[in-house]
Amino acid sequence: MASLSVAARSVDLVKTYGSGDTQVRALDGVSAEFYKGEFTAIMGPSGSGKSTLMHCLAGLDNATSGSVSIGDTELTSLSDKQMTRLRRDRIGFVFQAFNLVPTLTAIENITLPQDIAGRTADAEWLDTVLTRLGLKDRLKHRPGELSGGQQQRVACARALAGQPEIIFGDEPTGNLDSRSSGEVLSILRTSVDEFKQTVVIVTHDPRAAAYSDRVVFLADGKIVDELREPTAESVLDRMKSLETV
Numbered sequence: 001m002a003s004l005s006v007a008a009r010s011v012d013l014v015k016t017y018g019s020g021d022t023q024v025r026a027l028d029g030v031s032a033e034f035y036k037g038e039f040t041a042i043m044g045p046s047g048s049g050k051s052t053l054m055h056c057l058a059g060l061d062n063a064t065s066g067s068v069s070i071g072d073t074e075l076t077s078l079s080d081k082q083m084t085r086l087r088r089d090r091i092g093f094v095f096q097a098f099n100l101v102p103t104l105t106a107i108e109n110i111t112l113p114q115d116i117a118g119r120t121a122d123a124e125w126l127d128t129v130l131t132r133l134g135l136k137d138r139l140k141h142r143p144g145e146l147s148g149g150q151q152q153r154v155a156c157a158r159a160l161a162g163q164p165e166i167i168f169g170d171e172p173t174g175n176l177d178s179r180s181s182g183e184v185l186s187i188l189r190t191s192v193d194e195f196k197q198t199v200v201i202v203t204h205d206p207r208a209a210a211y212s213d214r215v216v217f218l219a220d221g222k223i224v225d226e227l228r229e230p231t232a233e234s235v236l237d238r239m240k241s242l243e244t245v
């Protein structure tokens with residue numbers, strides 16, 4: 001895949017927790033590339049290091065050794081302040097627990113990252129996102145007045161509004177029923193197909209992974225396999241073989 005450019009990369013990434021006998025090697029030398037304009041899913045058995053990898057890639061956690069870059073920026077060289085700015089300006093996040101501010105309306109939540117950065121979201125783009133996500137009649141609602149699926153659509157709109165270089169999702173459909181999951185995954189898929197957005201998610205669900213272009217499989221803190229143009233069946237097969245190793 002030499003023609004694809006890299007949106008995020010890890011090189012020989014190691015993350016250990018604790019020390020001595022109780023030390024856990026959550027990441028054990030992970031070198032991976034995540035390509036621009038692609039939707040990648042990270043899968044693997046429970047405890048295989050998926051969330052740790054995503055948190056290190058997104059600048060939410062520091063690795064023990066190795067390096068991470070977003071575009072051409074190597075994160076290990078950044079100060080805390082530069083890291084905060086990079087997360088705010090260049091990365092979008094969609095988490096399992098929607099992470100919306102309860103006292104703000106939907107539209108206030110969506111534009112919050114831009115407001116904090118002292119910018120105004122591009123009005124035409126924002127309108128496209130809100131229309132696409134079916135949120136235009138919900139903008140004055142607070143999160144508590146929205147369903148789980150609607151809250152996650154607000155979180156997707158917030159991630160998309162700033163047109164970040166990359167969107168990271170940690171189990172973005174983990175709390176949703178299958179219909180709302182399908183909606184959220186379709187939104188992420190469309191953002192890649194139509195707007196050339198780059199998306200990387202962690203998921204346990206083979207049906208969710210089937211929305212991606214490429215699945216990267218982790219086991220025991222290492223990348224052990226990958227699959228292009230996945231289907232739920234092909235992903236399930238690989239997962240079964242990993243879990244029986």
Ligand SMILES: Nc1ncnc2c1ncn2[C@@H]1O[C@H](COP(=O)(O)OP(=O)(O)OP(=O)(O)O)[C@@H](O)[C@H]1O
Pocket residue numbers: 017018024025026044045046047048049050051052053
């Ligand atoms: N803060 C921590 N302190 C100690 N160990 C941790 C910590 N966070 C994660 N670990 C350990 O690191 C390993 C990888 O955890 P991680 O959460 O990345 O796995 P995961 O693949 O995302 O798991 P799951 O699918 O269950 O969410 C596990 O063995 C976990 O127990």
